[in-house]
Structures are given as C-alpha cells and as structure tokens.
Amino acid sequence: MTMLLEADNITAGYGAVTVLRNLSLHLSDNESIGLFGPNGHGKTTLLMTISGLVRPSSGSIRYDGVDITLNRASDIGAAGLAHSPQGNTLFGEMGVAEILELSAFTRRAKVQRKTQMERVYSLFPRLAERQKQLARTLSGGERQMLSIGCALMCAPRLLMLDEPTLGLSPKLKEELGIAVADIAKSGTPLVVVEQDVQFLLSLTDRLYMIEHGEVVREIDRTDAPDHAEIMKLYFGGDSDD
Amino acid sequence: MTEAMIATILSGLVLGSLYAMMASGLSVVWTTLGVFNFAHGALMTLGAYVAWTISEYLGLGLAAGMVAGTLAAALAGIVIERLLVRPFYTNRNMLLITVMTTLAAMIIIEKGTQVIWGPRLKQLPRIADGELFIFGSAISVHEALIVLIAPVTLIALWAFTARTLTGRSLRAAGQNQTAAALIGIHVPHAYGLAYALSAGLAGFTGVLLGSIRFLTPTLGSEPLVKAMTVVILGGLGSLGATAGAAFVIGFLEAFLVLTVGLYWTPSLLFLTMIVVLIFRPNGLFGGRS
Amino acid sequence: MNRLSIFILPAVLIVLLAVPLFVEDSYIRHLFIVAFMYAVLASNWDLSLGYTGLFNFGHMTFFGVGVYTAAIAAKTLGVDPWLAIPLSGVTAALSALLIAAPVARLKGIYVVLVTFAFSQLVLQLILSQSQITGGGEGMVRLPYLRLGDYSFIRDYKLGYYYVALGMLTLSTLFLTALVSSPFGKSLKAVRDNEDYARARGISITRQRIAVLVLSAIFTGVAGGFYAIYLRVASPEALGFGTMSLTLSMVLIGGVGTIWGPVIAALILIFATEAFAGIRGMEEARFIIIAVAMILVLRLAPGGVLALLNRLTNSTLGR
Known part of the structure; x- marks a missing residue:
C-alpha cells in the first residue's frame, strides 16, 4: 500500500503560539480519513500546514512520494492537493461560473475542466442556477458549495474539506453531506474535518482525534466506538492527555 | 451646434481618453494589490523619455520608441513592486507605507530623469501629421488617434482581466490571496504581473502624452493629479467606473475651460470632487469601499 | 521618553541658545535656521500623520498658505512682518478647517488622495493668480524684520536664529502639551483602536478636524517666517521637493x-x-533622501529615535 500523504512529527503555529505539537498522520492511496476534536485544538492549522499556508517549524510532509514541507501553497495546489478552507469567502466580486472556471487554473486541472464543471453542477444544482451571481451575494450554504466546487475543479488527487457543514441548517447540512458522500464514493481520497463523528464514520475509513495539537486517538471504522463513548471522548476527558 | 461647443467636445474626448488610460492603470494595481501607486505619473515620464531616446536620439523611429517606452516602464514597475511593495505585504500599515515608498519611487524616477536627460525640453513626434475637420472644428490626426487608441486599449484591458485565465487570476489574487493560492495561483507572480501591466500602460500613455506636450521630468505629475481626481470620483474598484469617471472629468474640464477659463478650472474641478465626496464618500460610481 | 524630556531637552535648548556665540559664520547659522523651520514643519505633520494616524498628504498646503499670507500681507498690504508671521498661522488654520470638513468623513486611501489633491489645487491657484502671487516667479524683496533701529539683515543672521529657535521651542512645547493632554491621549486611543474609541463616545470626525487645524497653526507660522526670512515666496513651498x-x-x-x-x-x-555643495548633486540629493526614506521604512520602521531609545534602554539595562 503506497502512502498518498504522510505528515511526520509536525510542529507549527503562529508567531510565538505553537498549535501543532509533533503531530503525525498518514493516508494511503485509496482511503479517506476524518479529523475531529474540540475547537481550537489545531485541526484547521493542520490542514493549512499541509497545503502550505502555514510553515511548520519542524517535521516533514510528504505527498505522493514527494517532500512538500517547504513548497508554496500554489505549487501544492497545482500538484492536485485541493483544500476547501473553513468559512471560505472566496472571490466576492466574481461570478459563480467564472470562479469555477478559474479554479481549474493549473495545467492538470485545465484538461478536466469541462467534466469537472458538469460534475460540480450535478452535485450542486443550486450553483448551476446561480452561475452569473456574484459570490458575495450567495448564502452561507451556497458559498460552502462553491468552495467545495472550486476544490473539485482543481481535479484533486486528494481533497481536504474543513468543516463543510459548519453553521448550516439541518436541511442544508444533509444536502451537503450527501454531496460529500458522493465525492467520497467516486474514489477521491478525502481528509475531512468535522465535529459530527457519526457523519465522519459514514464517510471515511479512519478517524484521528486531535487535542492540544496532538493525535490523542486513532479510530478504525471497523472497531468504532458507539455514541456514548464518543460523547465521553469529547466531554469526559477520557483521553490520556 | 456652435464651433466652440464642438471644439469643447473634441477636447473633452482627448482629455477623457488620456485620463481613462492613466486612471485604469492605477485601478489595475489598486484592485490587485491594494496599493495606490504614486509613481504612476513618473512611470509615464520614464516611458516618454525612453521613447524619445530610441525614436529621436537614436533615430530608430516612433514605433520602436513606443515599444521601448512601454517595456521600460513595465520593467520599472516590476522593480518597484519587487523592492518597494512586496516587502510590506504582511505589514498592518501597508496602505500608508506603500503610499510613501511609491512616492519615494516617484522622486527617484523624476529626479533621475532630470539627471540623465537634463532639463532641456524635448518633444516626441506625432503618430501622424495633418488635421481632421469635424463639423468645421479642427482636431489633429494625432489627437484623433488617441481618442481611438484609448477605448481600444481599455477594452483590451477589460477583456484581459475579465475573459482570460491569467487576467482573472490577477483579480482573484486581489480579492482573496489565500483562496487564490489554494487553486494554484502563484500570488507574488500575479502581483508582479499586475504592476508590470499597469506600469506598461503608464509608459504607453506617457509616449502618447509626450507628443502633445513637451517632455519635462514632471511631465506625469500634473496628469497624475487629474487621474487622482478621476479615481476619487469613479472609485478604484472597477475599470468601467474608472473609465466613466475619466470621461466625465475630461468633458467637465473642457467645458469649464470654455466657460470660466483655464485659471479657475482646477478649483472648480476640485470643488466638484469635494461636493461629490460629501454626498458619496465612496465616489460617484463607487458602491462600496 | 519622559526621562529624555525632563533632563536632556532643556540641555539641548541651552546648547542651541549658545550656538551663535561660537558659530559666527552666517551660512552655518542659516542652516540652523532652515533646520529649525523644517523641524516645525515635520513635527506638526507628525501630529496628524503619525500621532493621529490620519493619512494627511496635504500638510505642505498649510505651509504654502503661510508663506503667501506673510508675503501678501507684508509686501502688498504693508502689514508689519512681526504681525504677518502670526497671521500666517491663522490663515493656515483656516485653510485646514476648509479641507478638514470633507476629509474627516473619508477613509483610507481617499484621505490621501483628497488631501494631496488639495495641496495641488492650492499650488494651481497660486500659479494662476499671478497678479496677486507673482505666479511661477513668486514674490521677491519682501520686507524684513526690524526691532526699532535694529535690522535683522545686517547681523549675520543672529536675530533670525533666535526668532527661529523661539518658534521651534513654542511649537514643540505646544505639541508636547497637546499630546500629553486628555485630548492627545484620546488621539492615540482612536489611532490604536477605532472601535474602542467610538464606544467611549469620542467623535472621530471632530477629532480629525481639530487635529488638522491644530497641526496647521505652527506650520503656517513657519511658512510666514520662511517667507520673511528669505524675503521670497515661491510656489516651490508646495512642491514635491519640500514635501519629500x-x-x-x-x-x-x-x-x-x-x-x-x-x-x-x-x-x-x-x-x-553638504550634498548640495557638491557639483551635480543639486538634484541627485533628493534621490538620496528618497532612498533613505525607503531604507528607514524597510529596516527601522520606528525611525532613528526609536533606534536610539532602544539603545539607551539596553545600555541602562531596561
């Protein structure tokens, strides 16, 4: 089994604040993983470090067999590691279709522009209805769809989604959940950050629980804990931290 | 229509065309980098002088001079972005600091021009000689060509930023650096390209201006002030609004010169701008800041 | 900074008061006078630009208004130069009031553009009204200062030296008193946190108007002094050279x-x-100034004084 993504002993943060401490995780070529844990404990920073937006102070990241630790975000994106960041505001003054077209920016993405575009519109019919609309006039849910759509337009080898259903109504949450499940089923490996562990279990093969910038627990879908146990993980302080 | 009115309209068209080309250059840098380039006028001057050197001093012809002037200004723009703007991207006071660094760049170019080419007046040849008569009013062929070149340039610029992938990437980098990087746009390259484009446009405008006016080291500073008035009125956000405001100012100026005379025109233009700003703090066409 | 103000600054003043006793060369005295004048200009500009964080790029307007007020008052209207100089402060403050009203409501880059455009407008007005201002040539042979029979132009610039030093001292006392007053503290509060200031009920609009007017007073006086001292009023007062x-x-x-x-x-x-004395450097020295500006912004954003403070603090073990 080849590894698609390997993060090895990552330490990273902002200025004097260290967020990630010697964090390691991996993802093989045809699996998806989920990340969960309390807010503010480093999940978003981890994704940003992987996609080159935050420089790690130590450790290394390998993607598709290549060391990308010090690569630029744009080069990492160009290599097919797509990242749909949390609460993405995107390009407010551009239209939906224009943004999607632009998102197939790199050479490898350009080739697949048409098919990916069709895929995005069939996943999110709402976006197809709003092709001309400026991004800043979209609702929160639609922006989230557009953000995932952009990541898909990059023709991803690996897709990282940071809380795709954050702050959405139950109905929209379900709609997006179905779309994300659809992407997972199509065979694109995913790294998904979510609070909803049941949702993650239905979507991914393994879960990492992240607390204080460290992996405190790794869970395989086959021996997944039940609901009560998960609640305990969150609130009971059961972890060995 | 009286002859004076036609002359005024023609003069307004020429002025508006020049202002539109200047202000749209300012707008490109503003919308992409969030920087107001004070050196824009000086880049015009530089373009005109380089064109003069190639065209007149070396005798290689105006076309070669035009290309050289445009390229020289674009190159200077890249240098300004690299040395005077890029180091401050992450600075909290980037807006104010880049006003000062580009002001410094303006001084360096302006005084540098004076040191290199000396204070003696120079003039570029016209693109074409002769005059046209429109409803009995004369306009030089050169000025008529400027009136044609400006919209073509502006439409080309608009088409580039709105229709091409590279042009769109500039706008994207201006609106959201992080999101742009994530889809594979090399943001520093986009910034450099936007600066080069704007500066090249400034150089080209300078060449056109240099065959209407005499070349002096301060050739670009008075037009820069006009271009500022234009961007205050039109806002800096969109090319269309900027170009619209440029023609409004151009016609207003031509009309004021006709009615109140050359001396009071600047004051009345300024007054107009202040009145507009009192009612619309984001400019005449500016929706948001 | 406080330690500096209490002990070192009076000492500096005493040294400056004594300078003419040792320096008899009128050219060196002239440089001191020009330096005092620029010190007034720069420190008052700093009140709006640095202390208040108001992106004012039209400060030279107030200086130019001061220069021409004194010139017109003293030469055309025959006002005593001793009165014309303070009068320059009044007209400069009025011009500041004029531009402050629209500027106070604007934000960001628009403040830069409007204040800068205003200075260019005043320059245009001066150039176009040549019957009053002398146009591009400016006004020359302005009346000079006298004190009874004592003429200020035959004393190797001794009198002007002390007038300029007095002006700088007054301006600096005015500015330091202003920034340490409750008003000055509220300026800093607004600069560092606009929302907090708004929550405390500080009117930013009123504050900005006040700052522009207050910073114009001594700037105008400096302009008036400069015109009377050089006996010339020229449009260069508003030019890029003076400004940069x-x-x-x-x-x-x-x-x-x-x-x-x-x-x-x-x-x-x-x-x-020193550079201007070298042949061929008359223009190039502005390039050096511009490069120095860029270097300071890149390497020592706090300025040289901050650098000195850091050094003295570290040598005192603080």
Missing part, C-alpha cells in the same frame, strides 16, 4: 514621536546641504 524632504524627516525621526522629526530635521538639513 519633510516627509523623510517624519519617517527617519520616527512616526508618532514629535521629538524624532525635530532631531531628524537638524540632521537632514545639514546632510543635504
């Missing part, structure tokens, strides 16, 4: 420090005059 030189003093001295620009003015005037 003054701005470089604010930057090199340290934005938001009042004292920094004063020190930087003294250093820069002597430095640039």
Whole structure:
C-alpha cells in the first residue's frame, strides 16, 4: 500500500503560539480519513500546514512520494492537493461560473475542466442556477458549495474539506453531506474535518482525534466506538492527555 | 451646434481618453494589490523619455520608441513592486507605507530623469501629421488617434482581466490571496504581473502624452493629479467606473475651460470632487469601499 | 521618553541658545535656521500623520498658505512682518478647517488622495493668480524684520536664529502639551483602536478636524517666517521637493514621536546641504533622501529615535 500523504512529527503555529505539537498522520492511496476534536485544538492549522499556508517549524510532509514541507501553497495546489478552507469567502466580486472556471487554473486541472464543471453542477444544482451571481451575494450554504466546487475543479488527487457543514441548517447540512458522500464514493481520497463523528464514520475509513495539537486517538471504522463513548471522548476527558 | 461647443467636445474626448488610460492603470494595481501607486505619473515620464531616446536620439523611429517606452516602464514597475511593495505585504500599515515608498519611487524616477536627460525640453513626434475637420472644428490626426487608441486599449484591458485565465487570476489574487493560492495561483507572480501591466500602460500613455506636450521630468505629475481626481470620483474598484469617471472629468474640464477659463478650472474641478465626496464618500460610481 | 524630556531637552535648548556665540559664520547659522523651520514643519505633520494616524498628504498646503499670507500681507498690504508671521498661522488654520470638513468623513486611501489633491489645487491657484502671487516667479524683496533701529539683515543672521529657535521651542512645547493632554491621549486611543474609541463616545470626525487645524497653526507660522526670512515666496513651498524632504524627516525621526522629526530635521538639513555643495548633486540629493526614506521604512520602521531609545534602554539595562 503506497502512502498518498504522510505528515511526520509536525510542529507549527503562529508567531510565538505553537498549535501543532509533533503531530503525525498518514493516508494511503485509496482511503479517506476524518479529523475531529474540540475547537481550537489545531485541526484547521493542520490542514493549512499541509497545503502550505502555514510553515511548520519542524517535521516533514510528504505527498505522493514527494517532500512538500517547504513548497508554496500554489505549487501544492497545482500538484492536485485541493483544500476547501473553513468559512471560505472566496472571490466576492466574481461570478459563480467564472470562479469555477478559474479554479481549474493549473495545467492538470485545465484538461478536466469541462467534466469537472458538469460534475460540480450535478452535485450542486443550486450553483448551476446561480452561475452569473456574484459570490458575495450567495448564502452561507451556497458559498460552502462553491468552495467545495472550486476544490473539485482543481481535479484533486486528494481533497481536504474543513468543516463543510459548519453553521448550516439541518436541511442544508444533509444536502451537503450527501454531496460529500458522493465525492467520497467516486474514489477521491478525502481528509475531512468535522465535529459530527457519526457523519465522519459514514464517510471515511479512519478517524484521528486531535487535542492540544496532538493525535490523542486513532479510530478504525471497523472497531468504532458507539455514541456514548464518543460523547465521553469529547466531554469526559477520557483521553490520556 | 456652435464651433466652440464642438471644439469643447473634441477636447473633452482627448482629455477623457488620456485620463481613462492613466486612471485604469492605477485601478489595475489598486484592485490587485491594494496599493495606490504614486509613481504612476513618473512611470509615464520614464516611458516618454525612453521613447524619445530610441525614436529621436537614436533615430530608430516612433514605433520602436513606443515599444521601448512601454517595456521600460513595465520593467520599472516590476522593480518597484519587487523592492518597494512586496516587502510590506504582511505589514498592518501597508496602505500608508506603500503610499510613501511609491512616492519615494516617484522622486527617484523624476529626479533621475532630470539627471540623465537634463532639463532641456524635448518633444516626441506625432503618430501622424495633418488635421481632421469635424463639423468645421479642427482636431489633429494625432489627437484623433488617441481618442481611438484609448477605448481600444481599455477594452483590451477589460477583456484581459475579465475573459482570460491569467487576467482573472490577477483579480482573484486581489480579492482573496489565500483562496487564490489554494487553486494554484502563484500570488507574488500575479502581483508582479499586475504592476508590470499597469506600469506598461503608464509608459504607453506617457509616449502618447509626450507628443502633445513637451517632455519635462514632471511631465506625469500634473496628469497624475487629474487621474487622482478621476479615481476619487469613479472609485478604484472597477475599470468601467474608472473609465466613466475619466470621461466625465475630461468633458467637465473642457467645458469649464470654455466657460470660466483655464485659471479657475482646477478649483472648480476640485470643488466638484469635494461636493461629490460629501454626498458619496465612496465616489460617484463607487458602491462600496 | 519622559526621562529624555525632563533632563536632556532643556540641555539641548541651552546648547542651541549658545550656538551663535561660537558659530559666527552666517551660512552655518542659516542652516540652523532652515533646520529649525523644517523641524516645525515635520513635527506638526507628525501630529496628524503619525500621532493621529490620519493619512494627511496635504500638510505642505498649510505651509504654502503661510508663506503667501506673510508675503501678501507684508509686501502688498504693508502689514508689519512681526504681525504677518502670526497671521500666517491663522490663515493656515483656516485653510485646514476648509479641507478638514470633507476629509474627516473619508477613509483610507481617499484621505490621501483628497488631501494631496488639495495641496495641488492650492499650488494651481497660486500659479494662476499671478497678479496677486507673482505666479511661477513668486514674490521677491519682501520686507524684513526690524526691532526699532535694529535690522535683522545686517547681523549675520543672529536675530533670525533666535526668532527661529523661539518658534521651534513654542511649537514643540505646544505639541508636547497637546499630546500629553486628555485630548492627545484620546488621539492615540482612536489611532490604536477605532472601535474602542467610538464606544467611549469620542467623535472621530471632530477629532480629525481639530487635529488638522491644530497641526496647521505652527506650520503656517513657519511658512510666514520662511517667507520673511528669505524675503521670497515661491510656489516651490508646495512642491514635491519640500514635501519629500519633510516627509523623510517624519519617517527617519520616527512616526508618532514629535521629538524624532525635530532631531531628524537638524540632521537632514545639514546632510543635504553638504550634498548640495557638491557639483551635480543639486538634484541627485533628493534621490538620496528618497532612498533613505525607503531604507528607514524597510529596516527601522520606528525611525532613528526609536533606534536610539532602544539603545539607551539596553545600555541602562531596561
């Protein structure tokens, strides 16, 4: 089994604040993983470090067999590691279709522009209805769809989604959940950050629980804990931290 | 229509065309980098002088001079972005600091021009000689060509930023650096390209201006002030609004010169701008800041 | 900074008072006078630009208004130059009031553009109204200062030296008193946190108007003094040269420090005059100033005074 993504002993943060401490995780070529844990404990920073937006102070990241630790975000994106960041505001003054077209920016993405575009519109019919609309006039849910759509337009080898259903109504949450499940089923490996562990279990093969910038627990879908146990993980302080 | 009115309209068209080309250059840098380039006028001057050197001093012809002037200004723009703007991207006071660094760049170019080419007046040849008569009013062929070149340039610029992938990437980098990087746009390259484009446009405008006016080291500073008035009125956000405001100012100026005379025109233009700003703090066409 | 104000500054003043006793060369005295004048310009600009964080790029307007007020009052209207100089402060403050009203409501880059455009407008007006202002040539042979029978133009600039030093002292006392007053503290509060200031009920609009007017007073006086001292009023007062030189003093001295620009003015005037003495450097010295500005912004954003403070603090073990 080849590894698609390997993060090895990552330490990273902002200025004097260290967020990630010697964090390691991996993802093989045809699996998806989920990340969960309390807010503010480093999940978003981890994704940003992987996609080159935050420089790690130590450790290394390998993607598709290549060391990308010090690569630029744009080069990492160009290599097919797509990242749909949390609460993405995107390009407010551009239209939906224009943004999607632009998102197939790199050479490898350009080739697949048409098919990916069709895929995005069939996943999110709402976006197809709003092709001309400026991004800043979209609702929160639609922006989230557009953000995932952009990541898909990059023709991803690996897709990282940071809380795709954050702050959405139950109905929209379900709609997006179905779309994300659809992407997972199509065979694109995913790294998904979510609070909803049941949702993650239905979507991914393994879960990492992240607390204080460290992996405190790794869970395989086959021996997944039940609901009560998960609640305990969150609130009971059961972890060995 | 009286002859004076036609002359005024023609003069307004020429002025508006020049202002539109200047202000749209300012707008490109503003919308992409969030920087107001004070050196824009000086880049015009530089373009005109380089064109003069190639065209007149070396005798290689105006076309070669035009290309050289445009390229020289674009190159200077890249240098300004690299040395005077890029180091401050992450600075909290980037807006104010880049006003000062580009002001410094303006001084360096302006005084540098004076040191290199000396204070003696120079003039570029016209693109074409002769005059046209429109409803009995004369306009030089050169000025008529400027009136044609400006919209073509502006439409080309608009088409580039709105229709091409590279042009769109500039706008994207201006609106959201992080999101742009994530889809594979090399943001520093986009910034450099936007600066080069704007500066090249400034150089080209300078060449056109240099065959209407005499070349002096301060050739670009008075037009820069006009271009500022234009961007205050039109806002800096969109090319269309900027170009619209440029023609409004151009016609207003031509009309004021006709009615109140050359001396009071600047004051009345300024007054107009202040009145507009009192009612619309984001400019005449500016929706948001 | 406080330690500096209490012990070192009176000492500096005493030294400056004694300078003419040892320096009899009228050219060196002239440089001191020009430096004092620029120190007033730069430190008052710093009040709006650095201390209040108001992106005012029309400070030279107030100077130019001062220059021409004194020139017109003294030469055309026959006002005693001793009165014309303070009168310049009044007209400069009025011109500040005129531009402050629209500017106070604007934000960000629009403040830069409108204030700058205003200075260019005043320049255009001066150039176009040549019957009153002399146009591009300016006004020459302005009346000079007299005290009874004592003429200020035959004393190797001794009198002007002390008038300029007095003006700088008054201006600096005015500025330091202003920034340490409750009003000055509220300026800082607004600059550092606009929302907090708004929550405390501080009117930013009123504050900005007040700052522009207050910073114009001594700037105008300096303009009036400059015209009477040189006996010339020229449009160059509003030009990029004067502006960039003054701005470089604010930057090199340290934005938001009042004292920094004063020190930087003294250093820069002597430095640039040294360059002006070299053939072929008359224009090139402005390039050097511009490069210095850029270097300060890149390497020492706090200015030279901040650098000195850091050094003295570290040597005192603080």
